[in-house]
Amino acid sequence: MSKIVEVGSLKTGSWITIDGEPCQIVEIAHSKPGKHGSAKARIVAIGLFDGVKRTIVSPTSDKIEVPIIEKRTGQVIAMLPSSIQLMDLETYETFETDMPEDEELKKKVIQGATVEYWRVYGRTKIMRVRSE
Numbered sequence: 001m002s003k004i005v006e007v008g009s010l011k012t013g014s015w016i017t018i019d020g021e022p023c024q025i026v027e028i029a030h031s032k033p034g035k036h037g038s039a040k041a042r043i044v045a046i047g048l049f050d051g052v053k054r055t056i057v058s059p060t061s062d063k064i065e066v067p068i069i070e071k072r073t074g075q076v077i078a079m080l081p082s083s084i085q086l087m088d089l090e091t092y093e094t095f096e097t098d099m100p101e102d103e104e105l106k107k108k109v110i111q112g113a114t115v116e117y118w119r120v121y122g123r124t125k126i127m128r129v130r131s132e
Contacts, residue, residue, distance in 0.1 A: 006060070007064050008041065008061065012028055013025060025045045028041055029041070040058065048120060073090070073115070076112060083098055100125075
């Protein structure tokens with residue numbers, strides 16, 4: 001799910017979709033309108049799932065897709081070799097998600113722990129551990 005917003009209204013820290021990947025904006029530079037064109041925005045963002053830095057340049061009047069991020073709570077049911085099985089604490093559905101890349105977070109994720117995970121475009125990522 002996503003919504004459409006104007007490029008000129010974006011701020012550092014907000015989220016956009018670049019090449020189908022949800023990205024958080026880390027830098028925005030605006031240029032003034034010139035003799036032959038409109039004002040432009042140069043946006044540097046980092047992907048949520050892959051961590052890749054992406055840059056786009058777009059007129060500030062253009063529209064861009066902004067992902068709707070579902071922040072949910074789940075419980076770790078099982079630790080599998082390459083993934084984690086979670087159960088959503090509202091809907092009680094169970095699903096598998098990737099192991100977190102952050103070493104500090106990976107140490108805290110244990111069986112039975114309550115975690116906050118984000119669901120964007122049908123993909124999930126564990127963001128933090130609420131309790132152990």
